[in-house]
Amino acid sequence: MTEKVLGLPETSAPPFRVLGPLQVRGSEEPLRVPPGRQEVILAALLLESNRVVSTHYLVDLIWQDDPPETARTQVQICVSRLRKLLADADCEVSITTRPPGYVLNTDAVNVDSALFTEQVTRARRLRDQGAPEQAVERLKAAMRLWQGDCLTGMDSGPLANRARQLNEERLAALELRMRIELELGRHDRLVGELQMLTHEHPLRERLRGQLMQALYWSGRQAEALDVFQAGRVLLDEELGLEPGRELKDLQSAILAGELPPPAGPGPGPTARTQAEPEDSAEGAATAPPTAERHDEIPHQMPATTADFVADPGRLAELERALTGGPGRHTAGLVAITGKPGTGKSTLAVHMAHMLAETGFPDGQLYCDLRGTTGAPATSAEVLGRFLRALGIPGQLIPESLDERAEMYRTRLASRRVLVVLDDALSEGQVRPLLPGSRDCAVLVTSRARLTALPGAHRVELDVLEEDRALELLSRIIGEDRVRDEAVAAEALVRTVGRLPLALRIVAARLAARPHWTLASMVHRLANERHRLDELTHGEMTMRASLSLTYDGLAAADARLLRLLSMAQAPTLPSWLAGALLDDDRPFPSDLMEPLVDVQMLDVVGVESTGGYRYRFHEIIRVYAREQLAAQEMPEDREAALVRMAGGWMHLAEQAHRKVYGGDYTVLHGTAPRWEPPVVGTDQLLADPMAWLDAEQGALCGMVEQAADEGLHDVSWDLATTLVTLFEVRGHYDLWEQTHLKALGAVRKAGNLRGAAAVQASLGSLYMSRNQFDRARQTLGSALDIFETLDEPEGRALCRRDLALIARTSGDDDGALELYGRSLADFDRADDVVGRAIVLTQSAHIRMRRGDRAAAQTQLDEALAIYEGVGYTGGRARTLRRVGQLLLERGDHDQAVLTFTEVLELCHDSGDVIGEGHLLRDLGHAFTLMGRPERARSFYDRAIATREHIMDFSGGALARLDLARLLEGDAAEAAGSRELLLPAVDVFRDRGMVRELTEAKRLLGVG
Incomplete structure (x- = not known):
């Protein structure tokens, strides 16, 4: 297996290394980290990358039992200097404040310890799935990350303990690799390596036992027994112990000649059929991967909350209801209900993470059903998402709800998957999403009671018990502050009604202001509640907490919160803050952090840029929108909305260019763009299709929001640009939904060019659905407008698709005439990719008519164009036609090579x-x-x-x-x-x- 498959290229070591001496590589050269406190703090953050490291832990790490009074301040200064050092070196990392400490944000591939752990985990999974050879290669790649003992040269209390833990994991991974390779029958080639490892780690009995096995299976029985005896003597001399049961049993089996031979590898999910001897020139290149590689395990759960608290008895109750037992005949179904802010989603996500490995190893599906947003997700929409996550290409997902539900149940029939449906509106929304298999389970959260869900185990959440509320408060602000003001702490949790969300918001403000007393916060809340006493108790509690925090925000932070509430995306990218405030700083996530610190935004993931992704709690979003309407001038709100739409438009446009090699086969409008920082854009769009996939919900939401807000030009432009995603992934329902919305907006505004562009794109959609009459009519209408506007790109797109319809119906002459006129218009528009597509499609007609020379000429030109602009998708389609042409000519060997490519x-x-x-x-x-x-x-x-x-x-x-x-x-x-x-x-x-x-x-x- 190559390093490309492993994702660990030989030439590119991770920029952050702790598996050996601490090393950091900037964008151009190694970076020297000042020794002492900065070095210790950076090492601690790297060892826990993407997880919160508390300030208390860092203080203990540096000063052990005798910290100075200024310890926290000194830690803050060190972190600030590290941020500047890493930023100046253009390192792919950021350090953000997140109570009760700091988080170092970066991709796992950038830190060797995180990458090592990931590779070992994948290796274990591959072995369990019957792919031992691939598991061995993963483990070898993981071991190549090590350059010595973890954090060589650093010895600092708890940090040294963490380093020793990683060193132990390294040896465990080595033992796992030896075990797998012994099972594969590679004993003869392992003897030397095992002898060296046993010499280096003489007291590790597992390595000694593996050496005995390798020697015995290599016909060296006496040497195997000598290895046992040497270990016995050493254990006696060093520790006064006898060898363990495993080694003794191994010795007995060797003495009796009863040690069974290695079982050898099974076929595994990636086994290939052996090529016949005369096929050696083709080798494995003609043997494709088997279908199992498409059987991906979905992991869709959001991040769990670090300071989660719950009654252990309730967690055990939920686990029993979800996992059930052999006597259960239907899928486990739990409905968690309760009023806003009681922690329904937090509990559901925590349970899903808790059961991920043991209860539901085949994956977790998650969807926010948006039941309280006014635009709930449809069951068909959710089924489409889940089917794609389960490996079904979008083009094969049926249109009807019943057919999707049937396919979904079939897909889950033999799997153990947990489905989490968050914020459900009603039973009708949930029922089609229930699996039929008893081995699956469903966890639903809702404000409604959902009494009509058959067989559901219902849990109604109320406010926290007082001891749990105090525990949550302690986790956020620290046990010392709660203990020092015990009476005020009890009054505080009573003042917020023991409502988890309200308590988190208030506690976050206290954590950000260590000089505030808990008693002063109780007084502030009491005044705020008195001002809002006309509200009901639950609403009053939440509004008091939100209002108090909002009023304490800096003016810029409060404005950002208001403007962010306009976004209809399920999660918010960090660049969005820059767009809304028209701030082009290189790290726009810095603008979001103050809102995270006070719990007005939740962090739900990390982007490829190192920035976070954020999400509103729906209650906070509603509150922020109220403040937006009350405090933001209409013209300022509109300007921010235009920049937000322009940011999405710019990124989608750049993604299309990266896929097609330029602005080809697409029309654009004149709506203004807003450009995020160049470095961030390059990182976001390193894989443009992956970015489009990830942002699908936000992009489609922006199309609809732009249409509703009268931004018709950006609405049609963004909708048609997204066909880059819709066509490749088969998102036909989203294709139609966004385009019909945009079409209504452009027609209302009298935008003829936009209307024609949307209709031309809809014509392509109807062709993809084999609705040829509808496609012909829609394309004809668009073509008439483009003729009136003298728009060559639009005419070319319409005639290309009309030609394909003619070709499909057998009218080759009509198709060639349309292709010729389309080609001329693509040339007028300087659209070389459009030209290449026409050449490839019309070449197929030439092939059918036996005009192989003309077909070959067209295919050669198309290939040259695709290779010139770097459009891989077009090159693949054209190469397939080349292979078919080679078959027709009888050049079978070359055809095989072409098809293989x-x-x-x-x-x-x-x-x-x-x-x-x-x-x-x-x-x-x-x-x-x-x-x-x-x-x-x-x-x-x-x-x-x-x-x-x-x-x-x-x-x-x-x-x-x-x-x-x-x-x-x-x-x-x-x-x-x-x-x-x-x-x-x-x-x-x-x-x-x-x-x-x-x-x-x-x-x-x-």
Whole structure:
């Protein structure tokens, strides 16, 4: 396995290293960290990267038992200097304040200790999944991260203990690798390495036992017994102990000659069919990965809360209800209800994390159903998200709710998955999302009681018990302050009604102001509640807490909170603060941190830039919107909204350019853009499709918000730009939803060009859905407008798609005429990618007509264009046509090489549908080459790949291909029948008459 597969390139060590001496590499050269306190604090933060490290811990780390009175201040100064040092060196990291301490934010791949832990965890999972060879390679890559003992040269109390823990994990990983390699039968090549390790760690009995096994299986029984005896003597001399039971049993088995041989590796999920001897020139390149690699385990849970408190009895009750037992016949179902601010979501997320590994190893699905927002998620929308997370390509997800629910239940039938549905509106929203398997479980939170959910275990949350409320307060502000003002602490939790959210908000303000007494906070809250005494008790409690915190914010922070409430994104990226305030600082997350410090925003993740992602609690969002309406001038609010929309538009536009190599096959409007910091943009869009995937909800929300707010130009521009995502991922429902919203806005504004652009894009959508009559009508309307406006790019896009409709219906002459006119307009618009697409599509007609020379010329030009701009998707599609042309010419070997290259491109981009096509192509190629065994191998894989993603039509076609290959072989008659019977059902259900007739012929039935 290569380092590319492992994600650990040899040439790029992590910039932060603690597995050995502490080392930091800036953007250009190594960075010297001042020895002493700064070095210790940085090491502590790196060892706990992306987790809160308390100030108390850092104080203890530096001064042990005798800190000065200024210890906290000195820690703050050290952290400030570290921030400047790292920022000046352009390190991919940030240190942010988060009560009760600090967090070092960076990707796991940037810190060698975090990367080591991740690789070892993946290795264990691979071994459990039956892929031992891959597990070994992961472990070897993990060991290459070490440059000596952890934090060599540093010895500082608790930090040294943490270093010793990592050193122990290193040895445990070594022992795991030895065990796996012994199971693989590699004992003879391990003897030397195990001898060295046993010499370095003579008291580790597991390593000694593995050396004994390796020697015995290598035919060196006497040496194996000598190793045991040497260990016995050493243990007696050093510790006065006898060897443990494991070593003694091993010695007895060797003496009796009864040590069983290694079991050897199983086939594993990534095993490949061996190539025939004459195929050695092709090697593994023609053997594609099996379908199992698409069976990804979803991990969608938000981060849990660090200061979570709960009754252990309640947690045990929920665990029993969710995990159940062998006697349970339905999925576990728990409904957590309660009034706002009681901690329903916090409890649900904590339970999901608690049960992730032991109770539900096949993954966790999560969705915020937005039941209290006024725009709740539809069940169909949620099912689409969950099916994609479960490995179903968007193009294969059916449109109807019932069909999606059926596919969802089928997908979960043999899995143990926990589904968390947060903020549900009603039972009707939840019912289609319930799995059918008893091995799954569902956790629902809602303000409604959800009494009509059958079989649900209901938990109604109320306010915290007083002891739990005091525990929460202690965790946020520190035990000392609560103990020193015990009476005031009890009064404080009573004043906020023991409501968890209110208590967190008030406690966060106290944590940020250590000089404030708890008694003064009680007095402030009492005054605020008196001012709001016309409200109900629960509402009054929350508003008092929010108002007190809001009034204490700096003016800029309060304004940012108000403006952030305009965003309709499920989570908020850090650059958004810069856009709303028109602040172009390089680290805009700094603007958000004051709101996090006072619990007005929650941190829910880390971006590729090192900045955080944030989220409002819905109660706080509503409050902030009220303040926005009351305090923000309409013109200032509108200007901020335009900048926010411009920021999303700029990033989406840049993502499209990175995918296509430029502004190709798209129209843009004139709405102003707002550009986030260049460095941040480059990091965000390093993988443009991944960014579009991650921001899908925010981008679609911005399209709709822009339409509602009268920003029609940005609404249509953003909607059509997002087709980059919608088309590749098969988000057909979002494609239609955003475009219809934008279309209404541009028509209302009389924006003809925008209306034509949206209609042209909708025409492409209807083609993708095989709604050709509707597509033809919509494209015709758009073309008429583009003709009036003399818009060559728009005309080219419409005629290209109309040509494809003509080609699909068999009108090749009409298609070629349309392609010719489209080509001319793409040339007028200087759109080379549009030209390449037309050349590739029309080349297929040339191939069908036998004009191979013309087809080859067009394909060669298209390939040159794609390679010039770096558009991988277009290159893959054109190369497939090249392979088909090579097959027609009889150049089978070159066709196989070409198909294999395209297969690798599809694999790298995650295009599982494309892989299914290429596997069939390779099957056809080997059939024509007269090599049925190789053909059968690829058809088998095509069937597995297609049916794994529930593409039963594609699977049935591959079954038919394989049955044709086996035709006439009497020994394969039974196997051919097994292949065809499921295919017949599919062909009949889908109305595939020609294929059904062929399948019946092969079965010998009328």
